[in-house]
Amino acid sequence: MDKLLVVLFLLFTGFNGYAQTGKSDSLLNVLKTELRKSNLYDQAKQTHIDRLRTQLFCADTFNFHTQFRLCEQIFEEYHSFKFDSAFVYVRKMINLSSKFHKTDDLVHSKILLGTILLNTGFYKEAFDVADDIDSSGLSDTRKTDYLILRARLNAGIAEYNNDAYFSGQYYQQSQADFKTAETVTPSNAFEQTINLAFLPDSVKQRRLTPDFFFNTIIHHPLTHHGIAMVSTRISYAYTGYDRIMFLALAAISDVRSSTKETLAIFLLGQELYKLDKTNDAYLLIQEASHNARFYGTRNRAVQIETMLPLIAGKVIDQKQHEKDRLLIGLLLFLIVAVVLFFLLVIYRKQMQRIKENERMIKEKNGELEKVNGRLWESSRIKEELIGLFFKTCSSYIETLDRIKQRTLHNIKLGKYKDVTQFLEDVQVDEEKENLYTMLDTVFLTMFPNFIISFNALLKKEDQIWPKSGDTLNATLRIFALIRLGINEQEAIAKILGYSVSTVYTYKMRVKSRALVPAADFEQKIMEIKFIDSYDH
Template sequence: MNKIVFVLLFLMGWFTGYSQSLRSDSLLQVLKSALKQQHLYVQEKEKRIGELRFALRTANSAGFNAQFNLCSKLFEEYRSYKFDSAFVYVRKLIALAERFQQKDNLIRSTIKLGSILLNSGLYKEAFDIIQKIDTANLPNALQSDFLVLRARLNGGIGEYDNDAFFTENYYRQADKDFKLADSLTPPSDFEDTINMAFIPDSVKHKQLTPAFYYQLITRRPMPAHNLAMVATRLSFAFTGEDRLFFIILGAINDIRSATKETLAIFLLGQELFKRNQTTDAFACMQEADRNAVFYGTRNRALQIESMLPLISAKLIDEKQHQKDKLLIGLLTFLIVAVILFFLLVIYRRQILRIKTSEGMIREKNAELESVNDKLWESSKIKEELIGLFFKTCSLYIEKLDTLKRETQHYIKLGKTNEVHQLLKNMHIDKEKGNLYKMLDSIFLTMFPNFIASFNALLQQEDQFWPKSGETLNATVRIFALMRLGITENEAIAKILDYSVSTIYTYKARIKSRALVPANDFDRKIMEIEFIDKPGEG
């Protein structure tokens, strides 16, 4: 019990926000998807069965353990899949246990036989089987299994009889056997937690919400069939949307485990029918009927056969009602359409003329707006570049004047070494780098998103991002000049002091790695937006 309290405290805050996410409508879509793929789950099961049957054929001459284990595995595969085959292998288990005088295994196998007879609706035969079991000196685990089987059998007969007098006696005996089984093999902490779901709300811990139980069973590692059984059982502890959610969860995992002896899909059909979701209810009942026929569940088939006509009749009524509504709507539409037709004929030509004129005007306006934008952008670019030109020229004229005066001064003094040192201090590469930085700065002022937009055209591993201390690298600078309208390779080569072939190689390499076709790359570069548009800001 302390473990349960610890789990509740640990997950308390998380479950509070999660409780709203139990949505049966979205889970119903998962169920429909699983139904479309159920043949894949069946194929997986048939593959496992085929491998086990092959192993059993090769182990026929082996000892008891090898044969018994393989027959047990085959029985478990067929147990909730197909009654006839499960019946064959449980008989083999009984025969092996009798031949090798394995008493506990004989009783265990007999209990398994009784369970599948119960699942198939053969109540009398199941009672005959369990009455033959010698329960004296049984281990607690086997005694508990026996009592659970007898309890389930009494409960099943009570439900099948549905009689005011006899059913109560069957349920009373079933409850007695369940309690006795619990006393022999106490439930685990997990089973205790599941049982707490059935405590009345006035006594139940406030954290034992449907969301808590959903997390409890889905986070616990268990086979899909076991998860289906637990979810189906939990559905009886809740009502409304929560009950529907757990039934759907059980049905989904029944499909994923290729279980044909399933209660969940039948319960889901009933619940959806009550909610007037007739189409989905009919689909679930048909699936339940197919499962019952495939497995050989006689009692379930009778229940389904009693429900299907009711659902079918309601579905027919709904479809007829929809057809009537559609017919009335269609007639109304036709009348209105005839009236509108004559009105439209009168105004059609005028409307078409107006629309044609408006379309032409919009097209011309769009063309003019595009041309104006390009002219404005070109004007701004030229304005910035001319400003950069005069600023740069002024800067270098000033430097040349300073250099001239200092050189003349040193020549007059006859200090040729100082003249040489002065010329040596003139770093052309540094000056060229300063010029590029100035050009980059002006360009990024006009196109602040150019680097990001340029890299968006490339794969992540091929992108060019400026290193620390630089604005544009050589590769990006080539395409920056293109965006300014300098598209000739010769002009770009002169500005950047590269050869024409180098410029061509850089451009070809970038285009070959682009996310867009090479023919569209230049157009994408030219579409990178200017900082402002006319009328903005």
């Protein structure tokens, strides 16, 4: 047995536990693989034929047996491969048999001629050949071959006519010829086992399953062409996936034997079409059509040409349905994409609004923090200044009270000269300077970086530094009051004891030398940090 056949058997016997659907699908996959290698099988067959033809060309023309054997071998290669060539060599066999008066070989050759005419659809010509054979005096082997030819002819013409009245008569004659052939040459054990497949289902024993017949075919020593013929015959006993299993095995064997007069692949395409496996059916029917044209099978070509448009139409319908589904899916996708796009746009706008609102909130919070900082700073400054005010006032009230008591005491005693001397000892300017010094000390405590920050606004050569590190000079004192929030020049003049024009002159002189625009100078002064603002 061929190694590939053994591998195939091992492959499929390992699937006994699986459904027949699985087996048929596996066989279909093997068939598709083999179809892709069909050219290699055809080339190998043609190479073998060419060798036989070379031997025939070199054979002795007077040696009947050598010529007849070679013609028969070439015919066997061609009879299921190419009708025209098979016809040529069977005619050579007939001519040789007539020329050398070999009656048995002549009958054998005519039966072979009738067989290929039958396979090709030349029913009338095949009947003419059968009628031309004298069946009397034939050996059992030749008579059996003759009866089988007649039986197949009647079955073939019945199938071709497909008429209820005439086809019935042909089928009856076909059955009668088969029965007669069985009487002349009874079936062997293998053939009897195969015939069990056609028993009624109620009579079949449990062991006569499709797997039983499948394994029987695989184990029996048959050629690829023999496997195809037996598998095709058994397929008529089953339906559905069981039939597909046998037809697929037959089609695989036909491909491997380069059988172009193939019935199995056509029947397999029909079954797959019935089961709505349209794509596979279309592939196989196309292959059957190619084989029919290659071999020259007219009757099969007619059947295929009738079947092919139906399958092609269904394939087109399915593809159109798939196209429609794809278009619907694409349309739904586009709708979803558009909806998502608009949602994304809305979401983006919302996010932008949220971000804008967050930015505005941050700005407002920043402004509020600045306002709170200024309020807090103003509150602290006021606290410090109020404290300074009450402390100073308390000190001056005590001083005035002391002066009052002492003055009244001296007046009561009549010491008017001492009163005058005592009042003259009171140094108003000194007290005023002490007040400024106290004010400077409190201010620099609140704004320790004021002098440095103030001079940072001026050029180095124009910077103003106090002579004492603990007090301010007149210019610095004016801008210190501005930093405390006292902006009116009249108020500054009264506090410092200057005229308004003097205060104005001091301010303009400093602004003219500033590194920043004069209009922005006082704002920069207001930005000088309060001592506690770093920790606030």
